[in-house]
Amino acid sequence: xxxxxxxxxxxxxxxxxxxxxxxxxxxxxxxxxxxxxxxxxxxxxxxxxxxxxxxxxxxxxxxxxxxxxxxxxxxxxxxxxxxxxxxxxxxxxxxxxxxxxxxxxxxxxxxxxxxxxxxxxxxxxxxxxxxxxxxxxxxxxxxxxxxxxxxxxxxxxxxxxxxxxxxxxxxxxxxxxxxxxxxxxxxxxxxxxxxxxxxxxxxxxxxxxxxxxxxxxxxxxxxxxxxxxxxxxxxxxxxxxxxxxxxxxxxxxxxxxxxxxxxxxxxxxxxxxxxxxxxxxxxxxxxxxxxxxxxxxxxxxxxxxxxxxxxxxxxxxxxxxxxxxxxxxx
Numbered sequence: 001x002x003x004x005x006x007x008x009x010x011x012x013x014x015x016x017x018x019x020x021x022x023x024x025x026x027x028x029x030x031x032x033x034x035x036x037x038x039x040x041x042x043x044x045x046x047x048x049x050x051x052x053x054x055x056x057x058x059x060x061x062x063x064x065x066x067x068x069x070x071x072x073x074x075x076x077x078x079x080x081x082x083x084x085x086x087x088x089x090x091x092x093x094x095x096x097x098x099x100x101x102x103x104x105x106x107x108x109x110x111x112x113x114x115x116x117x118x119x120x121x122x123x124x125x126x127x128x129x130x131x132x133x134x135x136x137x138x139x140x141x142x143x144x145x146x147x148x149x150x151x152x153x154x155x156x157x158x159x160x161x162x163x164x165x166x167x168x169x170x171x172x173x174x175x176x177x178x179x180x181x182x183x184x185x186x187x188x189x190x191x192x193x194x195x196x197x198x199x200x201x202x203x204x205x206x207x208x209x210x211x212x213x214x215x216x217x218x219x220x221x222x223x224x225x226x227x228x229x230x231x232x233x234x235x236x237x238x239x240x241x242x243x244x245x246x247x248x249x250x251x252x253x254x255x256x257x258x259x260x261x262x263x264x265x266x267x268x269x270x271x272x273x274x275x276x277x278x279x280x281x282x283x284x285x286x287x288x289x290x291x292x293x294x295x296x297x298x299x300x301x302x303x304x305x306x307x308x309x310x311x312x313x314x315x316x317x318x319x320x321x322x323x324x325x326x327x328x329x330x
Contacts, residue, residue, distance in 0.1 A: 033097030036061045036185050036216035037082065042091035044077050051077035052088070053240035059185075059218060059233075061096075064211050066227045066234035066248075067220040070328055074240040075220055079187055082218075083110050096184060106135045109183035113190040113220075115174045119163040123173055126162060127180065134181035141180075148176045152202070167194040175203060179210065186210065187218045192226065204230065224321035234320075238328045252317045255326070258290040260299060263311035271306045275299050287316065 037059040044052040052074045059065045069075045080086045081093060084105055093100040095107070118126055124145065131141035149155040152172055162170060171194050179186060188207070192200045207230065211217055219231055227234060228248065236244035244251065259279065262268070268286050272278075276288035276299050290299060300313055318326075 033094075034061060035059055035094070036096055037218075038092075038094040039078070039082075040092040040094070042078070042081060042088045042093060044081060044086070044088050050240050052081070054091070055235075055237065055240070055242045057235040057242060057245050059216055061216050062211065062214050063232050064207070064217045064219055064230050066231035067218050067237070068224075068227065068234055068324065069237035073237040075237055076189075077240075078237065079110070079112075079189065079218075079220070082185075082187065083108055106181065107184045108187065109178040109181065109185070110187045111174055111178040111189060111191060113193065115170060117162045117170055117174055117177070120161060122159050122161055123165075124158040127173070127177055130177045131180050136181055144180050145176075148180065152176070168196060168199050171195055171203075172199065175206070179206075179215075183215070185216045185218065187220070189220045190222070191219070192221075192223070224319065224324055228320050236324065236327060244323075244327050248320065251323060252320070255318045255323045256315070257318070259316040260288050260290065260296065260313065261316050262286045262288065262303060262313050264303075265309040265311060268308060271308075272299065272302045275302045284311070 035058040039058075040056050041054045042052055042056070043050075043054055055074070055078065067075055067078065077086070081088050082100070084100065084102055095104045098104070121129070127145045128138075128141050131144065132138070136144065146155075149158065154169075154172065157165065157169070157173070162173065165173070171191075175191065178188075191203055191207070195203060207217060207219075219227065221227060231248055233247050234245070234251065235242055246254075260276070263285050265284065268281055272288065274291075275294045276290050279287040279289050281287075288299065290296070296315065300310075303310060303313075
């Protein structure tokens with residue numbers, strides 16, 4: 001009787017401890033983590049230079065996340081911390097709900113801007129070597145290499161030395177080496193550098209396919225138009241600090257200037273100045289800035305009431321490039 005009661009109490013205690021861990025986020029449990037990566041007040045200093053200054057952000061699982069910033073902003077230092085090349089001086093990094101440790105390296109794929117292929121090695125030897133380093137068996141490595149050879153139609157490259165390949169060809173091999181172990185988190189630093197438009201689209205399609213299969217992707221680039229095309233959320237780092245973070249759509253709304261473009265037929269003149277200020281009017285097109293408190297519907301109604309024939313009506317939102325420049329020049 002006594003033994004049974006003890007067992008019951010131990011079961012109750014175990015359940016309570018598990019529930020406590022779930023609610024309060026025990027670092028060794030990922031049962032309720034919605035983020036593949038979380039940085040909390042991460043700080044890194046090199047001698048007198050502060051590279052990362054209390055940066056915090058979350059990368060949602062299965063998303064393409066933009067890590068942006070001008071040269072020297074601290075992006076590379078952050079990536080080095082995420083990939084365990086260096087450690088943060090203070091702060092917390094969580095990977096899939098756990099504190100980041102060396103064991104997570106095999107669950108991360110990193111393609112640096114400065115490519116790291118061995119020029120004298122043959123392509124097949126190199127991919128096999130890098131696959132084994134990432135924990136694949138010899139057979140797994142062979143099968144996956146063949147899969148990517150066939151997918152990219154590059155089987156003929158197997159016995160070529162890396163130095164015999166063009167920059168774009170080397171880029172493909174680097175991409176394969178980065179993703180061959182099916183990482184949970186993929187970090188791509190300027191992945192389209194050196195690629196012609198056809199191969200850039202090929203890699204872009206592969207990135208989107210990986211995302212659709214559940215891979216989480218951090219995309220670092222200076223090309224803001226690429227960020228707008230594929231990223232759902234971004235963080236902007238400037239002088240080591242997080243100066244902008246959120247969904248791309250929300251950020252564009254945050255920086256909008258209430259500008260609208262109207263394409264029309266006939267004469268427009270300045271007949272809507274009671275609801276909007278004309279910024280520019282040319283043949284068949286006008287850009288208008290809403291007066292304070294005026295809704296877009298009110299502007300549209302006013303234009304229609306003047307019997308102006310409307311071809312199109314759209315809000316002009318700032319590009320990420322404009323937002324980037326405006327934010328870092330504050």
